[in-house]
Amino acid sequence: MAAFTAQTDLVTGWCLFGLALLVILAFCWVYVRKYQSRRESEVISTITSIFALAIALITSALLPVDIFLVSYVKNQNGTFKDWADANVTRQIEDTVLYAYYTLYSIILFCVFLWIPFVYFYYEEKDEDDANTCSQVQTALKYTLGFLLVCTALLIIGAFVPLDIPHKKNSTEWEKVKLLFEELGSSHGLAALSFSISSLTLIGMMAAITYTAYGMSALPLNLIKGTRNASYERLENTEDIEEVEQNIQRIKSKCKDGRPLAIRERRTLQQLEDKLRGLRRRGRRLEYIEKSCWTKFCGAMRPLKIVWGVFFILVALLFTISLFLSNLDKALHSAGIDSGFVILGTNLTNPLNMLLPVLQTLYKIRRGRTRPQALLFLCMILLLIVLHTNYMIYSLAPQYVMYGSQKYLIQNNVTIDGHLANITTWVAKVCDADAPEDQCTVTRTYLFLHKFWFFSVAYYFGNWAFIAVFLFGLIVSCCKGKKSVIEGEVDEDDSDISDDEPSLYFG
Numbered sequence: 001m002a003a004f005t006a007q008t009d010l011v012t013g014w015c016l017f018g019l020a021l022l023v024i025l026a027f028c029w030v031y032v033r034k035y036q037s038r039r040e041s042e043v044i045s046t047i048t049s050i051f052a053l054a055i056a057l058i059t060s061a062l063l064p065v066d067i068f069l070v071s072y073v074k075n076q077n078g079t080f081k082d083w084a085d086a087n088v089t090r091q092i093e094d095t096v097l098y099a100y101y102t103l104y105s106i107i108l109f110c111v112f113l114w115i116p117f118v119y120f121y122y123e124e125k126d127e128d129d130a131n132t133c134s135q136v137q138t139a140l141k142y143t144l145g146f147l148l149v150c151t152a153l154l155i156i157g158a159f160v161p162l163d164i165p166h167k168k169n170s171t172e173w174e175k176v177k178l179l180f181e182e183l184g185s186s187h188g189l190a191a192l193s194f195s196i197s198s199l200t201l202i203g204m205m206a207a208i209t210y211t212a213y214g215m216s217a218l219p220l221n222l223i224k225g226t227r228n229a230s231y232e233r234l235e236n237t238e239d240i241e242e243v244e245q246n247i248q249r250i251k252s253k254c255k256d257g258r259p260l261a262i263r264e265r266r267t268l269q270q271l272e273d274k275l276r277g278l279r280r281r282g283r284r285l286e287y288i289e290k291s292c293w294t295k296f297c298g299a300m301r302p303l304k305i306v307w308g309v310f311f312i313l314v315a316l317l318f319t320i321s322l323f324l325s326n327l328d329k330a331l332h333s334a335g336i337d338s339g340f341v342i343l344g345t346n347l348t349n350p351l352n353m354l355l356p357v358l359q360t361l362y363k364i365r366r367g368r369t370r371p372q373a374l375l376f377l378c379m380i381l382l383l384i385v386l387h388t389n390y391m392i393y394s395l396a397p398q399y400v401m402y403g404s405q406k407y408l409i410q411n412n413v414t415i416d417g418h419l420a421n422i423t424t425w426v427a428k429v430c431d432a433d434a435p436e437d438q439c440t441v442t443r444t445y446l447f448l449h450k451f452w453f454f455s456v457a458y459y460f461g462n463w464a465f466i467a468v469f470l471f472g473l474i475v476s477c478c479k480g481k482k483s484v485i486e487g488e489v490d491e492d493d494s495d496i497s498d499d500e501p502s503l504y505f506g
Contacts, residue, residue, distance in 0.1 A: 020061055021054075028054045036374055045371035048118045049378040052110045056385035059103040063389055063400070063444050066096050070440040071403030078406035078427030089440060097443045104196050104447075107386070111199060111379060112150035117143045119375045150195065157194025157451075193450035200390060201454065203383030204461040207391070211384060212465045213472035215315040220476040222308030225301060227481045229294060233285040236278055243275045319469050321350050321395045326462050339455025390448055390458050391465075401445045402430035407438035 028050045036046060069092050074080055080089075120139040250268050254260050260268065288294050297304075328347040329340040393400040406427040430439035449455055 021058055024057045024061065025050070025054050028057065032374065032378070035377070037371075042122060042371045045118055045122060045375055048110075048114060049374050052115060052375075052378045052382050055103060055106050055110060056382040059100075059107065060385050060388055062096070062099055062103065063392065066442045066444050067400065067403040069096060070442050071405055073440065074405050074407075076404075076406065076427070078408040078425075093440065093443060097446075100443055100447060101192065104192050107199070107382065108150055108192075108195055110382065112146040113143060115375055115379050116146045119372055122371045122375075153195040153198050154191045158191035189446065190450055193447050196386065196447060197451060197454040199383055200386045201457055201461075203385070203387035204390075204458060206380050206384050207387050208461060208464045208468050210380075212468035213475075215318070216312075216469055216472035217476045219308045219310075219312035219315060220473075221482060222304045222311065224481050225304065227483055229285055229289040232483060233282060233289060236282045236285060240275065240278045240282065243271055243278060247271050247275065315469070317350055318395065319466055322391075322462055323466055324348070324350075325394050325397065326459065326466075329459060336456055339449065339452030340459040389444060391462075393445070393448055394458070394462055398429070398431060401441055402434075402439055403442065405430040405439050407434045 031053065032046060032049045036049075072081075073089055073092065117139045120142045121135050124135040124138045247268065250260070250264055250271070253264065324347050332346045333340045406429055408425040409428050411424050411426045428434075
């Protein structure tokens, strides 16, 4: 009966995971359509962007599933559940591991084959004399370079094992044979882990550049709000009048038939371009000023402030936990040779304490992004999401490694200061000292720490992330309110874009 109940719970868990996949696909579709150019949208680039972003989010969603499954096989008192024998536990581990194999392989396919091919295909399409055959040939030519990089990463990861017994009398053939044996025994884990870790490094740099700053800028922008549309429109009208006067002053110089000097013609061209941009801006501001959505956003202003305060508190909690985790590694890890890996927690980390408690309580520009830019954006987002798995491990290493598992240890009872012959069993949270047969390590951890030098890069990347966050916090506090149409009107926009009012502003 217990086994049947456990299987039912596991099936329910996987069904919920499937429901989450549908939500992720819906979110990706809305996200891509929001930023996609309405005049230059392409079906293949849209499908590629949605699929790539969805795969990244699904891979990230597998982390809580991994943690839940290793925690689910044990009771809160540290004992295994009746149905959780060695075979069942191994089967659960293998299921998650194969899921990671599949998803990470798809990510490699997207990054090194599908996205580059589609990107260069549409890049070649911009050429006037290009036909379909030449587009495909050019795209394949450039994609071949990405495939060579992918192949090199897989080979390096597969044939450079970290733990090889050094025998002085071993022949070269024995060394090669050992390499193949290790490759077979790990089922390609090292090769895939090395390739994914290499991509994660790129994602880490993107996270430091964009995510760290955005974590501080977004909450403060919500708190400060945007400028008043009517006031901005008045300023824009004054700018239009000033530019028109400058244009008339330059044109008055050629009323008698004299040609303008080269510098004056260049200045006139710049002023006319600026005037077109200001008029587009004015029309956009007029549309927003009269919009019912603007009035609704104004009424919801207090709620935006509340959300801004909430997000800044979450960002501060995230940053403080990351700082304490990195400080713990600096003080108590084995050093750079081990990749600053630490298998327990010596300093109190808020998130590392909060996540197990929560587990017990609760089971680019909008509408203007070209196909090539959209593909590039989704690739960057894919790499950033890859990095979030390691970031979560940095925030809560013990939780990501063991979940909420506990194991039993013997405890001799002391009565009146004397050691009695009474032995009790006490549940202890799983850590590095736990026996291997008592605590199951998540499959995520195996991918994260296969190579020590990547862990070193992630460690120093976390310090850079903290620094950029603090810098963004200072800059965001010093900056004024952003424009109500910021990012919606640029000088290189065509006049046609005014016919496409965006629904996403406020």
